[in-house]
Amino acid sequence: MSDPTSAVDTARGARFAAYDELVASVRAGGLGPDPAGLRIAVAFTTRQAVRHEGRSGGYRNEVLSLRLGAAVGSCAVEPGALPERAVEECAGVDVARLLEHPLPAVRVAALDAYLMHLAPHTPGNGARPVPLPAGTSLEKSVARARAVVELLELPVGATVLVVGVVNSLLAELRGRGLGYVPCDLKGGRTEWGEEVVTDALTAAGRCDALLVSGMTLGNGTFEPLRRHAVRHGKQLVMFAQTGSAVLPRFLGHGVSAVCAEPYPFFWLDGGPGVVHRYGGPRADDGYGGACPEGSR
The missing domain is CATH 3.30.390 (Enolase-like; domain 1)
Structure with a gap:
C-alpha cells in the first residue's frame, strides 16, 4: 500500500x-x-x-x-x-x-x-541557510555577493555572463580572478567603466557560465537562458529575490544552483539576515543535487 x-x-x-x-x-x-x-x-x-x-x-x-x-x-x-x-x-x-x-x-x-x-526555505525542503552579518547596506551586499559567487565552480580566468548588473557581484568575481560580461536591459556602464551589453543570449555564447538575476522570470528572458545552459552544459547560477521559491524547481534542468532571498530583503534592515542556497558545490539538498537583484 x-x-x-x-x-x-x-x-x-x-x-x-x-x-x-x-x-x-x-x-x-x-x-x-x-x-x-x-x-x-x-x-x-x-x-x-x-x-x-x-x-x-x-x-x-x-x-x-x-x-x-x-x-x-x-x-x-x-x-x-x-x-x-x-x-x-x-x-x-x-x-x-x-x-x-x-x-x-x-x-x-x-x-x-x-x-x-x-515549501518554505527550510533545511527540510533543501535550503542551506547562509547568515548575513549586520551592517551597512554595502557591507551586507558584499556578504551576499560572496554567498552567490561561491556557488560557481570555475577555474581562474573563466568568463561569467552576469545578467542583472550588481557591482558587488562583479567585484567578487574580479577578486576571484574570473572575467565577466555584464548584461542588463538598461545598458550603461559598470562601476569600473565597462560597457553593459543588453543582449544576454548573444553574449552567453562567449561565456563559460551564467550568473543570472531572478528578474529574468518577470521579463521573459529566463527560459532562453535556461535552455542555453542545458544545450551547452554550462553552469547557470541564479540569484533571486524575484521567484526565490520558483527557481529551485529547475535544479538539474539547466539551473545548477540558486541563492534565494525572500522578503524582507537585506537592504530593508541593518540587522543580521539570511540567504538560502540550493545546489552548487557540496550540495546535498532535498532537490537532489539559491540575492536582491538590486544590491549593487
Whole structure:
C-alpha cells in the first residue's frame, strides 16, 4: 500500500524542465492545494533608491510582493512600470486567478507566493541557510555577493555572463580572478567603466557560465537562458529575490544552483539576515543535487 504522505512530499519537491510546465502543474493542483482555494491577503510594493558610500552611481528598485499565509512571493519590476491599480487588483484574490493576470509581475509573484507557502526555505525542503552579518547596506551586499559567487565552480580566468548588473557581484568575481560580461536591459556602464551589453543570449555564447538575476522570470528572458545552459552544459547560477521559491524547481534542468532571498530583503534592515542556497558545490539538498537583484 502506497504512503500518501510520501506522495505529497514527492510532489512538493518536484522539479521541472520548463517554466510553463511548472505553472501548468500548479494550476492543476499537482503540487499541493488547489490555487483557486487560496487567497492573497496582502499585496504591496517596496521601492528604494540607493547610493552606496564610495560608489560612483546609484540605482532604484521596485518590487511587487504578495502575501499568502506566512509566505511572501515577490517579483521585481522596472521602477515606474507597475500600474498603481496592480496592488488593489491582487488583494483578496485567489492565486489561480492571479496566475492568469495580464501583468507578468503579478503572475510571477503569485507563483512565488504559492510555492513559498507550499515549501518554505527550510533545511527540510533543501535550503542551506547562509547568515548575513549586520551592517551597512554595502557591507551586507558584499556578504551576499560572496554567498552567490561561491556557488560557481570555475577555474581562474573563466568568463561569467552576469545578467542583472550588481557591482558587488562583479567585484567578487574580479577578486576571484574570473572575467565577466555584464548584461542588463538598461545598458550603461559598470562601476569600473565597462560597457553593459543588453543582449544576454548573444553574449552567453562567449561565456563559460551564467550568473543570472531572478528578474529574468518577470521579463521573459529566463527560459532562453535556461535552455542555453542545458544545450551547452554550462553552469547557470541564479540569484533571486524575484521567484526565490520558483527557481529551485529547475535544479538539474539547466539551473545548477540558486541563492534565494525572500522578503524582507537585506537592504530593508541593518540587522543580521539570511540567504538560502540550493545546489552548487557540496550540495546535498532535498532537490537532489539559491540575492536582491538590486544590491549593487
